[in-house]
Amino acid sequence: MKFCLAALLAGSAAAFAPSAKIGAKTALSETKADLEALGKQLNPVVGYFDPLSLTDAGFWGKDQEATIGWLRHAEIKHGRVAMAAFVGYVVQSNFVFPWAQTLAGAPHPGTDLSPPEQWDAIPLGAKLQIMFFVGFLEIYSELTPAEGAAGGQIHYTKGGQPGKYPTFDAIPHSVPFDLYDPFKFHTGLTAESKEKRLRAEINNGRLAQLGIFGFLCAQTIPGSVPALEGVVKPYSGEVMAPFEANWSL
DSSP states (O other), rough: OHHHHTTTTTOOOOOOOOOOOTTTEEEEOOOOOHHHHHHHHOOOTTTTTTTGGGGGSOGGOHHHHHHHHHHHHHHHHHHHHHHHHHHHHHHHHHOOOOOOTTTOOOOOTTTTSHHHHHHHHHHHHHHHHHHHHHHHHHHHHHSSSOBBBBOOOOOGGTTTTTTTOOOOTTTTSSSSSSSSSTTTTTTOHHHHHHHHHHHHHHHHHHHHHHHHHHHHHHHOOOOOOOOGGTTTTOOSSSOTTTTTTTTOO
């Protein structure tokens, strides 16, 4: 379950919102009214949905705009992670990579194991490599230099674009591809096209979150997802303890 569980720690790429220029910098100014308008665009039936009034929570003493930036970034990131996890789950349930998994020549776990069981079966070193790589991506995205520097951008709690992943220009050695749009397929998109595609991304991310947790619930709570009975294999391990098979955390 390398793709599935590793993806649950990851975040990447770019989300869009209308921007306003402030001096020499580009900043976003998202308010509760902006979220209400976005909610209607995303789902006209449900619309704006914030039953816990999180937009008014003022996380860490920040103002509402910073709180909204944090919430928007968190949702976009979790949606992308869930999409990667869902696809990884489906792929690893039906396909085994033909090459060796380790330098010693050990093969990848087979499809006779469910994705969580596959994760448990891979060596600790492989798990740590995945965790450290994802950790690097996370730290790099949070500590990116300010706008104007190589690879720099405004932080999402300070008016930056929620979900936008920085380029790798700030890394000392050359990196041929960026995480978002590595082959530059989308450089010619209009602003309207970007808005439409990124609204679709949010909706797909929400659906993927339901999908991946549907798989995991069906595996660990018998009868909890009737539509998946007999489709996914039961799992007796702990999906929220990724190193349980190696040691007890």
